[in-house]
Amino acid sequence: MSLNFEGPVPAPGVPCAVLRCGGGEETYVLRLPGMGGEVTVCRSHHDAIIAGERWAWEGKERRMLMGSDRTGDGRFVATDASVAQRMDGDSALGWNTLVVDFEDEDGETLRVTMNRDLAATLGIFS
Numbered sequence: 001m002s003l004n005f006e007g008p009v010p011a012p013g014v015p016c017a018v019l020r021c022g023g024g025e026e027t028y029v030l031r032l033p034g035m036g037g038e039v040t041v042c043r044s045h046h047d048a049i050i051a052g053e054r055w056a057w058e059g060k061e062r063r064m065l066m067g068s069d070r071t072g073d074g075r076f077v078a079t080d081a082s083v084a085q086r087m088d089g090d091s092a093l094g095w096n097t098l099v100v101d102f103e104d105e106d107g108e109t110l111r112v113t114m115n116r117d118l119a120a121t122l123g124i125f126s
């Protein structure tokens, strides 16, 4: 996705839209594709975005998320999943459990182990 910024615009006191950023002496304006709105970011976040650092728009808080704010706090975005059965006599979940590996677009894996009842509730296994 190509992004178009306008700026730099001298804007002391105008906060950068990136969560936890203190802003800067000049900002850049970015019109969010398909969102009908615009945000301002500081020079350092402008440069990071232009360099390819990934970001997300949090519509509820109206902030941009970057770095660990984008990926952390349960914000794992699964784009693929695989399911395997596990027989484990020592498991608190019972002998017959399922292991679900969720994978994000970078290949990072989040593994969740559950019993068959929960898997059935989630529609993963019947």
Ligand SMILES: [Zn+2]
Pocket (backbone or CB within 6 Å): 016, 017, 018, 021, 022, 023, 041, 042, 043, 044, 045
């Ligand atoms: Zn910033």
